[in-house]
Amino acid sequence: xxxxxxxxxxxxxxxxxxxxxxxxxxxxxxxxxxxxxxxxxxxxxxxxxxxxxxxxxxxxxxxxxxxxxxxxxxxxxxxxxxxxxxxxxxxx
Numbered sequence: 621x622x623x624x625x626x627x628x629x630x631x632x633x634x635x636x637x638x639x640x641x642x643x644x645x646x647x648x649x650x651x652x653x654x655x656x657x658x659x660x661x662x663x664x665x666x667x668x669x670x671x672x673x674x675x676x677x678x679x680x681x682x683x684x685x686x687x688x689x690x691x692x693x694x695x696x697x698x699x700x701x702x703x704x705x706x707x708x709x710x711x712x
Contacts, residue, residue, distance in 0.1 A: 624650045
């Protein structure tokens with residue numbers, strides 16, 4: 621992945637060519653990538669809220685050994701790990 625930001629002592633900077641001022645704010649390659657990242661993050665959070673309900677439903681049906689249960693548990697653990705990494709970088 622090509623990096624769009626450059627690190628400074630107190631934050632980050634983006635080249636002017638990577639953003640474009642618009643009447644409602646800014647757009648451009650850097651803003652688009654930030655938007656996609658925020659969509660990804662929101663998806664992880666939503667998943668972490670939905671998966672426990674799905675797991676409980678499968679438990680109630682006695683399907684703890686099913687492929688679906690194991691798949692959901694693996695996804696929950698993977699998503700938790702990713703969220704932990706993001707938190708360690710101050711992204712939460």
